[in-house]
Amino acid sequence: MTAPAIRRQRVGRSVTSRAADSIVRRLISLNGWAAIVILAAIFLFLAVNARRALEEVGFWVMSLGTEWYPTIPTPRFGFLPLLSGSVLVTATALVLCVPVSLAAAIFISEFAGGRVKEVTKSIIEFMAAIPSVVYGLIGIAVVVPWVRATFDTDSGLTALSGAIVLAFMIAPTIVSISEDALHAVPNSLRQGSLALGNTRWETTYKVVVPSASSGILAAVMLGMGRAIGETMAVLMLTGNAAVIPDSLFDSVRTITGTIAAEMGNVVQGGLHQSVLFTLGLVLFSITFLINLVADLVLEKQRRRWQR
């Protein structure tokens, strides 16, 4: 009498749990599909709006053009000044930010004790929460005068000023993701290295950091994606001259800054607007690729420790 009862109960439970299981699984895969559909929709939306520019000006004429004069009677729509502005500001921000961020991540993960660790982590979380306009204001109040005084430039609104502030803005991303990667390195490896007569520092740079290298790379790439996509602070600080820069002390104009500054003043459905959509398409493709590669790298690292 009891045996069938137990069996029935067990079957009943497995039926409901299987149902719950399949609902959850369907929801998750629905999410995945939704993400893909949304991404495709954004791409399509941009492409449809960019169509006129692609037909009338041509992709390569825009991509390789060295002049950006969108409002003169025979306008020039060359992307290179804007692309080089974005690349210069982003690369400089990375050069300034990556060494310090890695040092911070290593400190937090490998050397800081409980209290210090908590405090540093919350400082970094706080940095991530500051709106980018506020970063822009701080940049205008502090960084721009400093650059003007130190490097003797006319206005202080230079690629360097934008890069310095951008470095602070992408630091939280790079620090927290590389800290995660360092944290994921199994403790048994640290123990193994210490037991072989290595100091903590030797253990860190010979075993822990190389073991986390793909995660650190992904962190840098995600930081780079953020830097390229950042608009407001850069618009406020770089002086907005759409000219291919000679040095860090020139004013530059980024892709994002251009879209933000000009979109409000264009004719609806006009060629200029369509060109701006093409710029958006280029930006979207760049950041999408960077994020995709970073995700693949992170996934590879995750699988590595599951052996």
Next chain:
Amino acid sequence: MTESREQNVTGVFELENVSVTYGSEVAIAGVSMHIPPRAVTALIGPSGCGKSTLLRCLNRMNDEIGSAKVRGRITLDGADIYAKEMDPVELRTRVGQVFQKPNPFPMTIYDNVAYGPRTQGTRRRSELDEVVERSLKRAALWGEVKKDLKKHAFELSGGQQQRLCIARALATQPEVVLMDEPASSLDPISTQQVEDTIAELKEYVTIVIVTHNMQQAARISDLTAFMLRESMEEPAQLVEVGETRVMFTNPGDKRTEAYITGRFG
């Protein structure tokens, strides 16, 4: 004759009244024992009786645990290893350790073994080649891997990985190798291979091994130390230590007999 041989042999531990506390918890207390050179000493006892704790005293890995505090006196070849002038980092090149789970570094087989010697400053390729070959031979892994030393260590089987870790520990030419349940995550064949390796290693180094496997202790050790923690309120103690053969046939303490024959909770 034997006298002078004894004097040249290194890797002798002397423990006097050793106790370890973690914060306010006294884990082990009053452990005194002699660990002879070129022999296998097995530490046995129920889970939580402080075997790993005692083992970590010998290469000062307890230093890495913030709350751990070691008291008493431990000498290696006559020198107090907790003395001020003793550098724990240097000590660990003399006292190697093999862990419960194989923990090869994510690099090639060659680089794993060369890791310790490189830290010690060996740079010459020929010298490194020699150390790598000798260490892998002593760990009984050479035959299986000599063709592809450039292979990633993660591609080896669990048993091979553990022997690689033994080779890695041997490469710094330690006097002592500590092993904390080195075969507990391995299949019977790999276990057999690791045991064979240990038996051969005795020739070069002193071995202190923690094991839960009574047959294993009986098979491979010369000396056995039985530890026991009678209740959580009091620290674990060393019940007895003696020649393995005697311990397993004619234990001096009732509790040892009960544990060895498996009549222990």
